[in-house]
Amino acid sequence: MVWVEINDVTLDDFGDRNAKLGFYIHLYENQYQKWVCNNFIQIKYDKREGKPIDYVGLMNRDWKNYAINPLVKFSYDKRKLIRWRGLWSYIVDNICCGRYLEIWLNEYYIEGLDAYKKYSYVHESLIYGFDEMNRIISLMSFKEGKPILIKAPIDTIEMAWNNAPENNHIVHTFEFGPDGKGYEIDIDYICNMIKDYLEGRNSSKDFQYIAEIESGFLVKLFIQRFYLMLITESDFLKTYE
Secondary structure, eight states, rough: OOOOOOOOOOOOOOOTTOOOOOOOOOOTOOOOHHHHHHHHOOOEEEETTTSSSSSSSSTSSOOOHHHHOOOOOEEEHHHHHHHHOOHHHHHHHHHTTEEEEEEEEGGGGGTTTTTTTOOEEEEEEEEEEEEEETTHHHHHHEETTTEEEEEHHHHHHHHHHTTTTTTTTTTEEEEEETTTOOOOOOHHHHHHHHHHHHOOHHHHHHHTSSSSOOEEEEEEOOOGGOOOOOOOOOOHHHHHH
8 A cells, every 4th residue: 555645734732623634545446345444343342341342343253243244155054964975075175165164173172272182162163274185174273362273184173073062063154255246335324333433322233133232331442444434525524523
């Protein structure tokens, strides 16, 4: 990205309270950026939660939200079908079709993870590749709360999967398609999200029919990730001064 200085203005101790700043962000054909812009996210704070600072909105990782992300093709397969095909063939076929797999494993069997040969702990991992000659699976999981890339034999993966009975009835698949279809920028929706942000309104109430309302206090914090306000005229800022 190239930044070009258009004008340089010096304010005396910020005494000019009427100063306004406008930005125009060119998103080219990146559908992901358009989607983020249309789903303007607020930030919430709740000291009672494990993660006191979190995002409000559909970017939150939630089972119900997988299927409504316009940039990811989401699907799932039932355990009975997977066992009929064989776990190895199922993984190989999906990876070759450009799909990632989220699979629940008992980490007691996975070397390199915290629970290995210590205690039973069922958690999801992301399978992203394989070594066909050695029948090795590449996956991402977590160690000490941080993502870790590891490899494990298919026999180990199958053992860990078979011993995760409360979660192994379904395997989720994800196929990334950022430019598969156009996602038009909705300026009215963006303006409404900015208005909610400035007023401190919990916009997650709008999605309570598909996801729970987020609790906590909304933090009026504008961080770099959400520079997507697409303001082209100073009159817009006058409205929400």
